[in-house]
């Protein structure tokens with residue numbers, strides 16, 4: 389989907405089906421050092437050149453972003469995050485990335501497929517207009533109210549566009565983990581009514597916004613695509629900020645009662661030549 393195409397109307401229903409987002413693949417590999425060591429220097433250079441050229445090709449494809457990471461701890465050595473509009477293209481790039489260094493050099497350890505999506509819980513124009521009339525004394529139908537609403541529409545248009553077609557930051561610390569909302573006998577997120585979920589999420593977002601400038605977050609939906617319901621991707625300038633936000637949010641009512649977490653992956657975003665040296669290629 390072209391980032392400049394019209395966006396779906398998030399006010400259409402209380403359960404926005406995220407039809408038009410990008411596909412997102414998180415790919416984590418081990419480097420088979422024993423296999424790599426069998427190659428001559430010339431073969432190694434060729435293999436690295438092949439991967440570097442592929443990374444260039446992917447990065448110059450429209451509506452596509454590719455991030456490269458040196459992963460921290462032996463859980464994984466090398467990581468990619470690929471965002472692209474078309475699933476065939478995502479699939480093609482992903483297969484070629486896995487093979488680029490030659491057979492049996494990269495072995496997959498974890499991967500995750502999700503899509504960018506609009507939030508179900510963003511403020512609607514009706515809610516915003518209601519707040520202005522009730523709390524700030526704007527007269528219904530007035531030119532002043534209309535001007536505020538026009539501003540709101542522009543803001544939401546940009547906000548929704550950024551969610552569907554995000555621009556990933558080049559911040560050094562990267563954290564990925566999958567999440568689901570609990571569906572237990574006592575605490576079942578999917579059995580709450582929309583208003584309750586919206587209120588809980590508003591509290592969550594308030595905490596989140598206190599991390600502006602320190603944390604960039606991308607929540608991507610994976611219901612029906614992968615094992616968990618969302619992928620959480622965080623970027624920061626240091627690991628302390630990641631630890632702090634995840635710790636604080638666990639005390640959020642919504643996370644405390646309803647969040648389940650998968651495995652965490654931490655990586656460092658590095659330019660390719662530095663990355664090759666770091667991971668021993």
Ligand code: 76R
Pocket residue numbers: 507508509510567569589592593595596597599600603605607618620622633634637638640643647
């Ligand atoms: O969409 C927005 O950016 C604003 C409101 C918002 C939504 C709808 C928001 C804000 N999040 C939303 C949805 Mn979030 N988020 C997480 C984690 O939950 C945990 O305990 C840890 C994992 C972090 C660290 C985080 C950070 N968020 C979600 C959802 C989907 C739920 C659903 O739709 O039912 C999940 C799984 C989730 C999890 N969140 C923010 C943040 C931060 C930093 C913000 C503020 C962003 C900003 O305003 O710039």
